[in-house]
Amino acid sequence: NNAVSLFTDCPHREKLGWLEExxxxxxxxxxxxxxxxxYAATARNIADTQRTGGEQDGMVPEIAPQYVVFGPxxxxxxxxxxxxxxxxxxxxxxxERTGDLAFLRQQYDVMxxxxxxxxxxxxADIIAYGLGDWYDIGxxxxxxxxxxxxxxxATATDYQxxxxxxxxxxxxxxxxxxxHYSQQADRVRDAFNARFFDAAQHLYDKGSQTAxxxxxxxxxxxxxxxxxxxxxxxxxxxxxxxxxxxxxIGFHYVVDALIQGGRSDVLLDxxxxxxxxxxxxxxxxxxxxxxxxWDANPASSQDHFMLGDGEEWFYRGLGGIRVDRALPPAxxxxxxxxxxxxxxxxxxxxLTSLGPIESDWRRNGSQVVYDFSVPVNSTxxxxxxxxxxxxxxxxxxxxxxxxxxxxxxxxxxxxxxxxSSSSYRIVAPAPDASPIPSSRISGLQIP
Numbered sequence: 001n002n003a004v005s006l007f008t009d010c011p012h013r014e015k016l017g018w019l020e021e022x023x024x025x026x027x028x029x030x031x032x033x034x035x036x037x038x039y040a041a042t043a044r045n046i047a048d049t050q051r052t053g054g055e056q057d058g059m060v061p062e063i064a065p066q067y068v069v070f071g072p073x074x075x076x077x078x079x080x081x082x083x084x085x086x087x088x089x090x091x092x093x094x095x096e097r098t099g100d101l102a103f104l105r106q107q108y109d110v111m112x113x114x115x116x117x118x119x120x121x122x123x124a125d126i127i128a129y130g131l132g133d134w135y136d137i138g139x140x141x142x143x144x145x146x147x148x149x150x151x152x153x154a155t156a157t158d159y160q161x162x163x164x165x166x167x168x169x170x171x172x173x174x175x176x177x178x179x180h181y182s183q184q185a186d187r188v189r190d191a192f193n194a195r196f197f198d199a200a201q202h203l204y205d206k207g208s209q210t211a212x213x214x215x216x217x218x219x220x221x222x223x224x225x226x227x228x229x230x231x232x233x234x235x236x237x238x239x240x241x242x243x244x245x246x247x248x249i250g251f252h253y254v255v256d257a258l259i260q261g262g263r264s265d266v267l268l269d270x271x272x273x274x275x276x277x278x279x280x281x282x283x284x285x286x287x288x289x290x291x292x293x294w295d296a297n298p299a300s301s302q303d304h305f306m307l308g309d310g311e312e313w314f315y316r317g318l319g320g321i322r323v324d325r326a327l328p329p330a331x332x333x334x335x336x337x338x339x340x341x342x343x344x345x346x347x348x349x350x351l352t353s354l355g356p357i358e359s360d361w362r363r364n365g366s367q368v369v370y371d372f373s374v375p376v377n378s379t380x381x382x383x384x385x386x387x388x389x390x391x392x393x394x395x396x397x398x399x400x401x402x403x404x405x406x407x408x409x410x411x412x413x414x415x416x417x418x419x420s421s422s423s424y425r426i427v428a429p430a431p432d433a434s435p436i437p438s439s440r441i442s443g444l445q446i447p
Contacts, residue, residue, distance in 0.1 A: 028310075050113065345360075
């Protein structure tokens with residue numbers, strides 16, 4: 001109901017195409033629906049609203065189509081990097097899922113011009129203006145970022161833009177431009193770490209969930225520091241009794257960082273809360289759609305989709321399904337399900353541009369039974385977490401001799417299997433319990 005003709009923040013009140021949702025929510029929404037057509041329309045709207053000439057050349061406003069121009073008094077609602085970066089990031093997410101290079105080529109000039117505009121707003125490679133982590137949970141009513149210093153989210157988003165442009169230019173055969181964006185991204189990362197990272201404490205900025213998660217998710221953390229930065233993120237979440245404090249911008253990266261870090265146990269605990277702020281509390285207040293504010297405040301919209309990033313965890317975390325058409329063909333499908341303590345079974349199905357992918361698992365005593373389906377003319381990488389990789393069977397045979405297996409790689413507590421197109425039943429000893437056990441739930445089915 002927020003995806004009719006254009007992506008709207010809410011269908012009943014503002015009805016405006018605020019752009020940050022289109023890239024932050026893309027990983028979640030593209031699992032549920034084929035939104036490539038709507039994203040193409042959004043890209044045209046962005047191109048139409050992009051400024052030409054003058055000091056704002058290349059700027060993309062926060063709303064497209066820009067039916068409302070807030071003007072000088074409230075200009076921060078016209079131009080914020082975390083919003084305008086949809087010009088770069090939304091087309092990239094669509095390309096990752098569809099492999100449509102023609103669409104990415106069409107958007108390249110808009111992407112390039114927007115990043116050039118952001119560079120004019122930087123001081124020593126730090127961009128410190130905009131809305132920041134909108135609607136985070138700090139003191140007072142939600143609104144402008146309270147827990148994260150202005151400039152952290154904008155600069156990290158600029159870095160993400162630059163890495164996307166680096167890869168886009170390379171795909172388009174523009175080697176010199178790709179190298180230029182790579183070097184610029186390196187400078188932004190170094191400036192970001194110099195400005196915000198306290199290596200002694202392993203904290204970014206003031207240690208908020210958003211501040212810890214964004215550099216983790218985007219690969220900005222210095223070598224050797226990832227584990228400590230992730231632990232500081234988990235520690236903050238636990239100190240808030242598994243409640244989220246991140247807002248509109250940050251929560252996307254919290255989900256991403258915890259998935260990457262193998263901490264689905266933490267996400268499970270967060271998503272099971274039923275007191276404010278949480279999804280569960282919204283349900284307890286009678287919500288039938290996502291609310292604008294984490295605490296379901298009736299003064300805010302009762303029909304937003306900007307905080308729906310938990311949806312990605314169902315598919316990419318529990319189901320373990322990851323499709324990236326930007327990678328070489330043999331690496332495009334990865335199946336790496338998480339099996340956190342307290343979840344008995346999971347069923348996921350994702351209809352991709354390559355064909356349908358299924359990833360199901362269920363506990364069976366001390367074992368886990370996995371069922372995977374890999375589409376025709378494709379290969380996939382399957383990674384199983386298990387304390388005894390040698391005892392894993394595939395379709396009732398030892399993994400080393402099972403039909404369809406292209407390669408195996410064992411490590412101390414996991415088994416990585418390259419397989420061809422087919423269906424596979426894999427039986428493996430259950431992984432070790434999560435670091436902090438979660439309360440038991442019956443199952444999660446994602447149609």
